[in-house]
Amino acid sequence: MSSMVDLRARLAALAESQWGLLTTAQAATVGANTKQLQRLVEHGVLARLRYGVYRLAGVPESPAEPLRAEWLALEPARTVGDRIGDDVPFGIVSHRSAADLHRLGDLDADYIEFTVTARRGTRSPDVRFHRAVLTPGDWTLVDGLPVTTPARTIADLAATRTDGGHLASVVRDALLQGTSGDDIAAALRPYAHRYGAPVDNGSALVNHFIALAGVPESSLALSAPALEPVVAASLATNKALEQLLHGHSSAHLTASLVSGPSDAAVAAIRNQLAHSVPSEQITLLVRQALAPLVESGEWRDMMARLRTRIAHSLDPQQFTSPEAIEEATNMLLRTSISDALLDTTAAPTGSSSEAEK
Template sequence: MRSDSRAAQVVALAAEQGGVVTSRQARAVTSVSVQQLKRMVDSGVLERLHHGLYRLARMPEDVHLEERVAWLALDPGSVVWERLDQPVPTGVLSHRTAAALHRLGDLDADVVELTAMRRIRLSLPAVVVHRGVLSREDWQLVDGLPVTTPARTIADLAAAGTDAGHLASVVRDALTRGLVTVEEVVAVLSPYAFDYGHRALDGQGFLEVLIAQAGVPTTMLAVADLVRKNSTTAAPATGVAPDARQLDVAALMKAVTESPQARDALMRTFAAALGQSTATASDTDADPGVAVSAQQNADGTSKTGSDRTARTARSARTVDR
């Protein structure tokens, strides 16, 4: 009877962690033995993923299973909720993996990349652990996983020497979706401008080249940034977060109504899209219907088809930044 009770506790523990549990967690929390874990595998309750890592059988497919397993393996003795209470939960998912989780750009994420503050070696295949400095402001939760923020992700990709074309697609999506501001991107790109052939610390020039390379009109970028800033300012005043799409449309309408610069920028963008002259567009008055169309246009701009390719098995290695 005691064995059945411990098995039930292991199942409950795994369920709280997205269906995955380590043998060290199970032993620490439920006092289950290695032999009992083996019997749970033999009876079909658990599936063995790797040495010391198990998954509940017959669970719905987890599209982030590889990322979840890799993150758990960084600290297999601590349960998830304890780690997430820490300023830095023994490393976070980063670089290309973070870009994929945020749905930014069109990078191939064929390995799981993480960043930890100390050297950690994992025996898992297709996992890379970078070493770097992290703070609580550098990560956020995405589908229950700790992931570097969009701004930190851009900085990590630039530091890693990601080719400018792919970096541009990440920056484009982050900006047009309002996940970062222009100022934030300039700040994180500045230290790496010289490495990409720009003047030292010229983050603004670096960003302008990336935006041009990504094919985003600067007028649309200006409007997207206005939307983001208006949305951020308006949120605390209401106390209730409205639907994201409604908030964006309302903020865009407000920006276009109150700002002649934003209205002119929007008109120039429409003129370019419709093949009309800039002069004709600048004389056109914006109305709410136009603003809604602009939001639809901005939504279309942010789609990049960033479906991830199948992962290939690679040896795990630790990379020092």
């Protein structure tokens, strides 16, 4: 009995960094044979997902689980950590499967697609392989899986003659998520003529897809130089964030980083936020102008770093609970960014007395 308990512990340790999944080949490295795995399935300790791949009991099911299981089966003897350490792992999630993981467009991902460097066969009707040579810049990690980048995904979909309406929705969502319009244009350049654009003119095809999919002006600015005011707003926001990171932030943030806010300061901020609600029109315009920036990974990373710095500066004795600290942190962060943006982007209109008249 104890040996079976030890075996379960070893399997759990193996599956811990693999979404709770493991393969028969991996299990063999910790002393589990096929017969023992079958017994664990019968006792409800393991669930068999496909031939040679199992999930530990108690691990929540995931929509990505079939994809993860098929990817593990490509190199069943190697762990996830070993494989994603390669410059280009064998078996990159691509095409429609990649678009689905990136949440690009509204394509039907009825089967699982991988790009591999060598010929590969499968008995599964749900799996398709594409053979191509990828570079380290062609893939990224999404939920722990190696996936083609949005730009490479768009190129692959165009190469396989995805219809224009669906490809336009993929391009739209890639722009909204922060992929460069130039990168998308470069990816589409070889296929521009297939979709009615001039030969080798990827930019023209991007603009066509934008018109077809109905991208907001904030994303249109990424590929349409005519909308310079929106681009200028994004640049101003970048400058404001630079100031925040290098110590030239608003008074609220500076005070919080130096000594932490007083109860009165927190109360004042809470009161300000509760009673200063911008008009719907202003809110909409600001959101549209900043969408290309605030929906990017760089923005999220920067906000996480700033939030951590503010939280560490607060005096926990001044708050009644961790939730109260989090609330104060979020208020200070919002107020500081708002002040920095106003200081950076607002044009002077004269003296304070003139502005009041």
